[in-house]
Amino acid sequence: MATILVESVSKRYGKHQVLDYFSLRIEHGECFTLLGPSGCGKTVLLRLIAGFETPDSGAIRIGETVVARADNGTHLPPERRGLGVVFQDYAVWPHLSVFDNVAYPLKLAGLPKQSVRDRVLESVALVNMTGLENRLPSELSGGQQQRVALARALVARPALLLLDEPLSNLDANLREEMRFEIRELQRKLDITVLYVTHDQEIALALSDRLAILDENGILRQTGTPPEIFEHPADLFVFNFMGVANLLPARGEGKACLVGRQIFPVEPGACPDGARRLAGFRPSDVLIDRESPDGAPCLRGTVRRASFLGPVMDYLIDVDGNTLRASVDTHEALDRDRMFREGDPCVLRFRNLHWFDASDTAGKGAGA
Amino acid sequence: MSALAKKNDLDAAHFILGLSIAILVIVVAVPVLLIFLNAFWAEGKFNIVDVFAVLREPDTYQALLNSLIIASGTTLGSTVVGTFFAWLVTRTDLPFKKFMRGMFLVPFMLPSFIGALAWKMLLSPRAGYINRLFMDVFGLEAPVFNIYSYLGIVAVEVMYLFPFVFIQVCGALERMDPTLEEAARISGAGLFTITRRITIPLVLPSILSGALLIMLYSMAHFGTVAVLGIENGIYNIPTLIYERIHQSAGSFASIRTGTVLASVLVISAAFIIWLQGKVLGRGRYQIIAGKSFRPVELKLRALRWPMLGFCVLYIGVTIVLPTAVIFLVGGLKTYGLPFVSENLSLANYKFILFEYQVTKDAILNSVTLGLAAAFITMFAGVMISYVIVKMKVRGKGFLEFLGMLPFSVPGSVIALGVILAWSGKYGVNLYNTVWIILVAYIARYMAFSLKANSAALEQVHDSLMEAARACGAGMWQTLRDIVLPLVRPGMLAAFFLIFLPSLRELTVSIMLYAPTTRTIGVAIYTLNEDGETVFSAALAGIALLLIITGQTIINRVSAKYQG
Ligand SMILES: Nc1ncnc2c1ncn2[C@@H]1O[C@H](COP(=O)(O)OP(=O)(O)O)[C@@H](O)[C@H]1O
Numbered sequence: 032m033a034t035i036l037v038e039s040v041s042k043r044y045g046k047h048q049v050l051d052y053f054s055l056r057i058e059h060g061e062c063f064t065l066l067g068p069s070g071c072g073k074t075v076l077l078r079l080i081a082g083f084e085t086p087d088s089g090a091i092r093i094g095e096t097v098v099a100r101a102d103n104g105t106h107l108p109p110e111r112r113g114l115g116v117v118f119q120d121y122a123v124w125p126h127l128s129v130f131d132n133v134a135y136p137l138k139l140a141g142l143p144k145q146s147v148r149d150r151v152l153e154s155v156a157l158v159n160m161t162g163l164e165n166r167l168p169s170e171l172s173g174g175q176q177q178r179v180a181l182a183r184a185l186v187a188r189p190a191l192l193l194l195d196e197p198l199s200n201l202d203a204n205l206r207e208e209m210r211f212e213i214r215e216l217q218r219k220l221d222i223t224v225l226y227v228t229h230d231q232e233i234a235l236a237l238s239d240r241l242a243i244l245d246e247n248g249i250l251r252q253t254g255t256p257p258e259i260f261e262h263p264a265d266l267f268v269f270n271f272m273g274v275a276n277l278l279p280a281r282g283e284g285k286a287c288l289v290g291r292q293i294f295p296v297e298p299g300a301c302p303d304g305a306r307r308l309a310g311f312r313p314s315d316v317l318i319d320r321e322s323p324d325g326a327p328c329l330r331g332t333v334r335r336a337s338f339l340g341p342v343m344d345y346l347i348d349v350d351g352n353t354l355r356a357s358v359d360t361h362e363a364l365d366r367d368r369m370f371r372e373g374d375p376c377v378l379r380f381r382n383l384h385w386f387d388a389s390d391t392a393g394k395g396a397g398a
Numbered sequence: 399m400s401a402l403a404k405k406n407d408l409d410a411a412h413f414i415l416g417l418s419i420a421i422l423v424i425v426v427a428v429p430v431l432l433i434f435l436n437a438f439w440a441e442g443k444f445n446i447v448d449v450f451a452v453l454r455e456p457d458t459y460q461a462l463l464n465s466l467i468i469a470s471g472t473t474l475g476s477t478v479v480g481t482f483f484a485w486l487v488t489r490t491d492l493p494f495k496k497f498m499r500g501m502f503l504v505p506f507m508l509p510s511f512i513g514a515l516a517w518k519m520l521l522s523p524r525a526g527y528i529n530r531l532f533m534d535v536f537g538l539e540a541p542v543f544n545i546y547s548y549l550g551i552v553a554v555e556v557m558y559l560f561p562f563v564f565i566q567v568c569g570a571l572e573r574m575d576p577t578l579e580e581a582a583r584i585s586g587a588g589l590f591t592i593t594r595r596i597t598i599p600l601v602l603p604s605i606l607s608g609a610l611l612i613m614l615y616s617m618a619h620f621g622t623v624a625v626l627g628i629e630n631g632i633y634n635i636p637t638l639i640y641e642r643i644h645q646s647a648g649s650f651a652s653i654r655t656g657t658v659l660a661s662v663l664v665i666s667a668a669f670i671i672w673l674q675g676k677v678l679g680r681g682r683y684q685i686i687a688g689k690s691f692r693p694v695e696l697k698l699r700a701l702r703w704p705m706l707g708f709c710v711l712y713i714g715v716t717i718v719l720p721t722a723v724i725f726l727v728g729g730l731k732t733y734g735l736p737f738v739s740e741n742l743s744l745a746n747y748k749f750i751l752f753e754y755q756v757t758k759d760a761i762l763n764s765v766t767l768g769l770a771a772a773f774i775t776m777f778a779g780v781m782i783s784y785v786i787v788k789m790k791v792r793g794k795g796f797l798e799f800l801g802m803l804p805f806s807v808p809g810s811v812i813a814l815g816v817i818l819a820w821s822g823k824y825g826v827n828l829y830n831t832v833w834i835i836l837v838a839y840i841a842r843y844m845a846f847s848l849k850a851n852s853a854a855l856e857q858v859h860d861s862l863m864e865a866a867r868a869c870g871a872g873m874w875q876t877l878r879d880i881v882l883p884l885v886r887p888g889m890l891a892a893f894f895l896i897f898l899p900s901l902r903e904l905t906v907s908i909m910l911y912a913p914t915t916r917t918i919g920v921a922i923y924t925l926n927e928d929g930e931t932v933f934s935a936a937l938a939g940i941a942l943l944l945i946i947t948g949q950t951i952i953n954r955v956s957a958k959y960q961g
């Protein structure tokens with residue numbers, strides 16, 4: 032069992048409090064992603080779990096074992112935590128061949144030669160590197176080195192695999208391919224995976240569950256990818272999960288106003304006297320020349336129209352507020368939604384997320 | 399159980415840290431501290447007045463002045479010579495550039511005191527072969543040139559020290575991005591303007607840094623001044639320290655003078671190193687950090703072959719001629735005879751290699767001392783660098799400070815400090831044994847080892863070690879399987895950087911030797927002092943052969959490592 036329990040863990044470097052009473056639970060067998068902006072403390076948390084750092088407060092449990100506990104100084108050294116780690120810079124040993132890199136954990140464990148050989152070949156096959164066992168790392172591409180690192184981390188069959196932005200040094204195609212491979216391996220081997228990244232796309236594609244940290248290392252939300260994408264807990268999460276439009280709205284009597292226009296929204300979204308932000312993705316904007324059924328709509332002017340291939344991307348001005356909308360190119364062509372700069376338009380919205388206007392945290396962090 | 403594991407790890411870390419600190423404290427810090435203590439502390443209290451009194455004595459004052467004069471002259475000369483030749487072999491179409499470049503590095507191998515010895519044989523006022531040639535054959539009244547002079551000393555030092563500037567400037571000129579110059583050329587600047595406005599400012603930090611290195615070396619340099627200066631009463635700081643300590647057998651006054659002078663040396667050295675850090679730390683140096691480029695070459699046109707001739711002549715006069723003289727004089731029956739075949743034989747060489755106890759001992763001493771010092775210093779250096787570069791333990795700052803010390807402690811200072819520390823005053827008496835020389839060698843060469851090993855360790859990224867830990871390796875296993883194999887080239891470099899120079903060491907050993915613990919350097923020097931010039935020359939010849947062989951092996955090995 033490799034349930035990870037992080038309980039009220041704090042860590043500071045000099046004056047910088049990176050983690051402050053941080054708690055997290057990762058279930059056995061899940062692929063869990065820690066998502067947050069650069070410098071928020073993801074690596075620090077991972078290193079605490081791996082045992083390269085010791086917490087200032089709190090405790091960390093892996094399965095039944097307390098691996099670190101600040102109050103009584105418990106610290107199980109990394110080599111005895113039974114985990115695999117893959118680093119951002121691969122950390123493949125340059126003086127050892129692919130075979131020897133992968134074989135190292137088994138040799139340390141004192142396995143007989145023949146089973147070392149079998150297990151190494153099996154692991155190398157698992158990451159699609161068969162035939163390259165005798166190469167030195169200097170003779171491999173970045174993607175291949177990352178596979179070696181993965182094979183090395185998996186060869187001793189750890190119950191827990193920690194990955195720290197393992198794909199960020201690879202090019203886009205390779206990144207996509209590797210991301211599926213990691214997912215597949217995790218299912219095949221039934222291990223717990225903790226994956227750390229600042230890339231929300233990878234996080235959504237890869238995880239069973241994910242946790243979002245803000246730049247101060249505070250946990251904002253935990254959930255499955257659809258939960259987080261569809262129901263962001265706050266403005267920070269909403270912002271971080273992709274391009275975000277925010278329209279400031281205010282309630283006056285029964286109406287909701289954006290600029291000088293009436294914003295037709297469901298009742299109760301914006302009560303009298305409230306100032307709120309309506310958040311939505313560019314793909315959730317429905318843009319037309321005229322309101323299709325005569326119902327009230329927001330009116331705007333197209334400021335910029337860019338053709339991006341599969342979609343048309345519009346920058347639209349609504350009473351001094353700028354927002355982005357994207358329309359499927361085919362639909363735009365078929366249904367007369369190819370706007371030009373200066374064209375007037377009307378807007379409706381799917382999936383509005385409402386946030387308090389005072390909640391300014393995380394503004395622009397993910398966009 | 400788990401708490402225990404942490405404790406073991408921490409204990410190991412503290413053990414290594416403690417051992418590293420202990421080594422540096424015992425080997426370097428205590429001797430230096432004792433020097434300062436003896437210099438500034440008299441009869442139980444701090445006493446600066448006496449220090450000035452010592453500095454104002456005519457002899458000491460003159461030695462300080464001489465060190466300054468000689469070092470300045472040497473620095474100026476070497477900088478001009480080194481920069482000129484560096485420019486010639488990197489930025490012009492000089493024929494056989496690569497070969498000439500290699501030749502200009504040869505003086506690195508030649509011990510300057512052996513060079514000084516050769517020049518003494520050629521240009522000493524009465525007996526020098528060249529002076530005699532002119533006086534006997536052309537009937538000149540006075541010698542052509544007296545090598546026993548400031549000019550002679552400076553000239554000899556320049557001959558053997560200029561590579562420090564040469565190699566730095568070559569590197570800078572080669573690494574410099576030619577697009578900078580091309581950009582200037584496109585905007586219409588002439589070659590002279592480009593050189594003055596672009597090239598020189600860019601390589602200036604390298605020139606200055608090389609110059610400061612020479613300044614440091616020359617101020618604390620013993621050999622050349624000892625061979626060429628003492629005859630005429632020219633002492634610099636190290637030679638005066640030697641003379642005082644040696645002549646007066648450790649009287650209080652001589653120790654006082656010695657330690658005051660040594661303090662001056664340490665402080666100047668620290669200042670020069672600080673200055674060098676400033677020079678190199680300047681932002682513009684960044685522009686030339688990077689990989690090699692192919693720079694534009696200046697066409698020498700009609701000057702091409704004359705320039706080559708000049709280079710060959712320079713090499714011939716400064717390297718070939720002195721080396722040949724050493725070997726020839728080493729073959730003579732008696733010093734002063736003309737070099738004709740009846741007077742020449744291998745008898746001297748046979749004698750000093752197989753029969754003469756003094757030289758046999760010296761060779762054996764130098765080789766064993768060199769091997770021992772190289773081994774110990776290499777391992778100590780890798781351990782200390784490991785703590786400084788890689789470990790996270792409290793108390794590391796102190797070690798970092800101690801690690802800087804060896805870089806600013808010249809040889810004669812170390813020798814004096816070692817005498818103060820190990821002469822029985824503090825319980826251990828190593829005086830007159832080889833051990834005191836070994837301790838001094840370790841202190842003297844620790845800087846080389848720290849430099850080579852830190853550079854190698856910087857290349858070993860932390861994650862390589864952490865990956866091993868995550869794979870189940872403990873701290874010691876990680877060291878054995880990952881760190882040591884990766885720093886092996888650095889360790890090997892450190893070994894040879896120590897072993898070869900120690901074969902020809904003079905500055906330290908001359909202050910510490912006893913009748914049976916002469917080193918090669920000491921034996922060459924004392925034989926020469928005692929008028930046994932031919933044996934001295936023969937031993938110098940043997941030393942040159944040893945050094946050249948060793949250097950060739952290193953070049954082969956390092957070529958294999960890189961290829
Ligand atoms: N060993 C360290 N010493 C000092 N500061 C550190 C150390 N490790 C991390 N930090 C600081 O902690 C913060 C979080 O770092 P990190 O966890 O690496 O961020 P990321 O989320 O990008 O992985 C950063 O501000 C970093 O500067």
Ligand SMILES: [Mg+2]
Nearest residue numbers: 073074195196
């Ligand atoms: Mg990180």
